[in-house]
Amino acid sequence: MKRLSRPSKLQYLDFYILLPYLILCIIGILMVYSSSSYHLLDSELGTASKAIKQTMYFLFSLLCMSIVYRIHLNVLRKPKLLFMLLFLTFLSIAALPLIGTSVGGAKRWINLGVLLFQPSELVPLILVLYLAANLAKDNVLRPFTIKNHKRSLMVSLFFMCFVAIQPNIAGASMIFILVLTLFLSSGLSPLFMSLALISFMALKRLGTVLLLAIPKNWMPQKFSYLVTRFEVMQNPFIDPTGKGFQTSNAYYAIHNGGFFGRGLGNSIQKKGFLPAADTDFIFAICIEELGLIVSLGILFLVFFIVGRLFLLAIKSKTLYYSYLYIGCGTLLCLQVSVNVGSLLGYIPMTGLTFPFISYGGSSLLILSVTLGLALNARATEIRETFQAQGGTT
Template identity: 80%
Template sequence: MSCTKKQSKLMYVDFYLLLPYFILCIIGILMVYSSSSYQLLDSELGTASKAIKQTYYFVFSFTCLCFVYRINLNVLRKPFVIYLLLGLTFLSIIMLPFIGTSVGGAKRWINLGVLLFQPSELVPFVLVLYLAAALSKTEHLHPFSFREYKRPIFVSLFFIVFVALQPNIAGASMIFILVLVLFLASGLSPWFMSMALVGFVVVKKTGTFLLLSLPTDWLPQKFGYLVTRFEVMQNPFIDPTGKGFQTSNAYYAMHNGGFWGLGLGNSIQKKGFLPAPDTDFIFAICIEELGLIFSLGILFLVFFMVGRLFLLGIRTKQLYYSYLYIGCGMLLCLQVSVNVGSLLGYIPMTGLTFPFISYGGSSLLILSLVLGTALNARATEQREIYPNQGGGQ
């Protein structure tokens, strides 16, 4: 069977990953339209303007996904490309104070004209690419060696610290867990992982106690928001009209929805009660309008993609592909877990969007690149195994 290079690669698309992506993006466009329409109408703007923008973001992001899927995966393993990506990411973070755009009181975005880009969202993806290349040099699992992995450790810690100093403590914590999981997959002792997780919990508990019990005058002003967020996490209704306004109204939205929801477009809390109903809190609007059952279906689609990526990471015989699958899956898992966890009050509010559903081009673009990389790895691997036909499951 003869076929062109383009045709042969298209034969190996993993629809277990691609179909949920399409479904979630379509649901996202609908929910952006529904959740933003009232505020846009109140501002005398077109009720579909944000939904149209989200459609443009989806088309652009899918185009980038296709581009990443088509490139030779070996390009992403070359040291020059890796360090170029790391350098550009670091440069964009450094330039934020000078060219950054302030959104919601935080100066974490760069206006690219087409979309607002958040450099800290690119860091986890670039680190996945870097660590997958760095940790797979031997192509054999072996006990973790600090001397051998000294550079990956320092590069990871370097970016974690810089993201935390933006300030973006939630993003830095997410990157820390992502890096820890990749090091565990490379042969890091599970005992070390357990100690790290216990330490993480102890630090969280101790930090919460210190922030809420002791004077916080010593904290730099830009980190003052941490106190408020920990207070709201402890009691979402501590100040329903002030610091707890967002979280308490998110609770009301989820309560209103019940099992079956009020119906698409019938949300009460989006009518001026819940700030940012189309971004950070869009999942609360999903529950209110579509109900708990349908919203659990949305979560199922996301975690199905995560499970698929982890399964591919376990099944593959090449360490590089394994690290890519596990890194991409963990990145997606952390983002949805942090968004829903902060919505339910298990962790402080973070500002992370719900994958593929929330309004905005930056998050959708990065996650599309993540998925495109995983699809590329899958297709490349399957083409090596089944050179003349579509791959297996």
């Protein structure tokens, strides 16, 4: 029997995750250049300035992904480190009224100089790490009871409510679905899950009716934006030059694109008609310029990564890794679903970016770290299997 030297961790990279990620980021840089160039030219700025920034964000995110990939996962399971991450995330959100930067009327960002960072985007990732470590103690699937998961429930509810009062209802809703998915995978009754989802949809519908019925001046000022967003969701063409300006112009962009698009750089709606063309509504510009078929290909790449993560979760023999795959896959799936859902008017506008495509460093950084975590889990799992077999031939 000949003993083999242990291969480098780089040899365990899962290219089914890495290659779609790289392709999406490159497409994102091209689309940021295309969607922002007209506005930058009109403002007498360099037409490639945002694309260059996006490239820098991508390279920095790639560096952070590689660092996370090399970290030993046992370090991320330590209770003291997890508590510190939760506490720092809480402090960063709590400090927003003092040090936050207002963007679009909401004070949810911290200006780090090189990028605007949104602390609430960090909450789902930290909760994935925390819940994966807590739910997979001793690598035993314990029956889901309040007693067994009391601390996990309390921490999740605290952050969900804390994000909601920022106000960031969309972020709180994402945390709710993410946590519910992880609890379901930990042994929560499917019946309870079904009832929770039905209750969530019923409350959403009831909330829509109540928000539209209650006079806007009765709402607390920080939550008054919800009324406008639900009104737009019902019918953006009631006020296409006012409340429904963004959504109605997104529909026009989708209509203009058709199946094959107008060609890269030939969007009409980016020329002052569609605000946030390079961020929240960049997928509408993708459809207008590249066409529905290519845009569905972009969606396929995102959901291919999601599907790969869920497949790894099913095949994994280690409970902790399985939870990490499920958490990372659900987080990515929620982000793309919410962005496209709000674009099409199925849910209220949320201000959530399209993964890897939209301009901005905060979302790209968090999602890159998320995938770095999943890649790390996959590589560690393969290495552990190699070691268990004795590393021999």
